[in-house]
Amino acid sequence: MTASNTLSLPAPAKLNLFLHITGRRADGYHRLQTLFQFLDYGDTLHFQPRSDGQIVLQSDLAGVKPDDNLIVRAARLLQNHCRQTCGADIRLDKRLPMGGGLGGGSSDAATTLLGLNHLWQCGASLDELAELGLELGADVPVFVRGQAAWAEGVGEQLTPVEIEEPWYLVVIPDCSVSTAEVFSDQRLTRDTPPITLAAFREHGGRNDCLPVVAARYEKIHNTLILLNKYCEAKMTGTGSCLFGAFPNEREADKVRARLPATLQTFVARGCNVSTLHRQLSKAA
């Protein structure tokens, strides 16, 4: 926390290094297997306590009403859970694209839960915060726990993993993909046999959503072909972002420089411990 009483914390992006759809629950939600790793790149949130109990968010996210914003929803959820009378002014510096599969909204929600738990001194455990987060979205718990993880269920059954931490080149195609649209597409493969982490380490995995997304969005299809010329191009989550892994920053930057300047891209390091957790452990 700075002298001005502001707590500033990162809300990092995640990548799904593979994504298999293994079945469907009775409520229609898809069962999946995936491997989450964080990036040292993302949004930043600034928190200040308010004595009147209000949650006031300063952000200009196109198309998201303040009451629908996952930051406000996360703050209110924690306030109710902890019977907290304090409120907060929150400012969002948005860097991550919406509907990009980088988990920006979920990460903002997790940073809000952990940040306000710290600021308000609620004393909620990570288990409690992960459970609250799951009410907001399937990807929130992994951001709350902050450990790269093998995930099953709808993404909430998490096993921490230690994996290589390469540099990634991430390409942001100029379109946003709706997760609901992908999961309701008739062409989606929904019966990939479950695999083990050991099998993934040996043989790798694929993204079952990619064929559907590439068929629906020509821009993503074309960007995939382009990126595949330089590396093994993959898609994170239900898209739209594509990525490739490199042994060091220089190699990633070299490929980035060869891509058309009209494409939005960034290079970031893969992290097994999220930047949010690294910063909070310094603040504790």
Ligand SMILES: C[C@@](CO)(OP(=O)(O)O)[C@H](O)COP(=O)(O)OP(=O)(O)OC[C@H]1O[C@@H](n2ccc(N)nc2=O)[C@H](O)[C@@H]1O
């Ligand atoms: C599949 C992942 C992998 O990270 O995709 P991305 O959103 O990151 O791209 C996520 O787990 C996505 O989880 P989450 O972000 O919470 O999904 P939402 O947008 O809330 O889901 C929108 C809709 O998609 C469908 N849905 C979502 C997740 C899931 N496992 N099965 C589903 O069938 C449901 O109809 C749901 O109402």
Ligand SMILES: Nc1ncnc2c1ncn2[C@@H]1O[C@H](COP(=O)(O)OP(=O)(O)O)[C@@H](O)[C@H]1O
């Ligand atoms: N703070 C937020 N940041 C981003 N998206 C948000 C936020 N709050 C609510 N949303 C909604 O969540 C949707 C999914 O956003 P996001 O997590 O960025 O994409 P993805 O799940 O594809 O990574 C957005 O399209 C938006 O409608």
